[in-house]
Amino acid sequence: MRLLENKTIIVTGAGGNIGRSYCRGFLDMGANVVAADLNDISTEAQSWGCDDRVLVVEADVLDQEDCNRMADLAVEKFERVDGLLNNAGFFKSASFGSFMDITASEWDVCYQVNVRGTWQCIKAVYPHMKRQRQGSIVNVSSNTPYKGVPNFLHYVSSKAAIIGLSRSLAREVGPDGILVNTLCPDLIPDDDIIARQGKAADERTVEGRCLKRTQLPEDMVGAAAFLFSDLAGFVTGQSLLVNGGAHFN
Known part of the structure; x- marks a missing residue:
């Protein structure tokens, strides 16, 4: 039996390089995938095959109604939601430089997408998972809070917030049989x-790792799949660094 056989997993930010890798990898492992993105990625999703196991949803994580619709459509098609991967994030558009130069508007967008968007997607799936008495939420933080990366304060601090969010939430929803990891x-x-x-x-980053190579989107798939699988049924509130040994937890 494949690792994620018959599990239904929502992936936000599914249209990006990393999001696509998650979707394709989960499909290969037998999962049903709800590919949610701000844009219509139906054409992209057709290249993944497995049309009967893919549902594409246009959704803005900053719109609670969109998030709720995303979860409802997943249940309507696949009858349940086993996992949520909060992959959507604000990174590529974030500016580098002194904390003194970050604009208030960019700070707010960073926190809105990375923190509020994560929270709103969780709120959308929670009623379904609670009813099932089962579910797994995987939030995406970053290695940067552990490194203390400078000149990127809004992004790094927003990703540190995700770690705290996940740990606190794990205690809140644990009695409902729901796992939360990062x-x-x-x-x-x-x-x-x-x-x-x-x-x-990238060359500087690689130099600081135990494993001396560029990190690929595919490197994230196995770790995420483990957390969604039955093998991780007693793992919650944890942060898993997938970084080639760049920093130790």
Whole structure:
């Protein structure tokens, strides 16, 4: 039996490089996937195959009605929601530089997407998971709070908030049979990131790792799948650093 056979997992930010890798990987492991994104990714999703096991939903994580609709459509098609992967985030558009130069508007957008969006998606799936007495929520933080990365204060602090959110929530929803954990990746560059930061940023990051290579989107899939699988049925409130040994928890 495949690791995620018959489980229904919602992936937000499904249209990005990392989101697509999660969706394809979960499908390969037997899951039903609800691919949620701010944009219509129906054409992209067709290339994944498994049409009967994919539901594409346009949803803005900052709109609670969109989040609720996303969860309701998942249940309507697949009858349940076993997992939520809060992958949508504000990163590529975030500016680098002194904390003195961050604008209030960019600070607010960063927290709205990374923290409030995560919270709103959780609120949307919680009633369904509570009714089932089962579910797994995986939030995506970052390796940056552990490193104390400078000149990126709004992003780093918003991702630190996700760790606290996950730990507190794990205690709130544990009595309902719901697990809450956090994934903390290191830098996963794509063409846009390289264009903005240059290859040197990835080279510096690689140098600080035990495993001396660029981190790929596919590197995140196995860790997430484990947390959604029955193998992790007694794991909650934990932060899993998937970073090639860049920093130890």
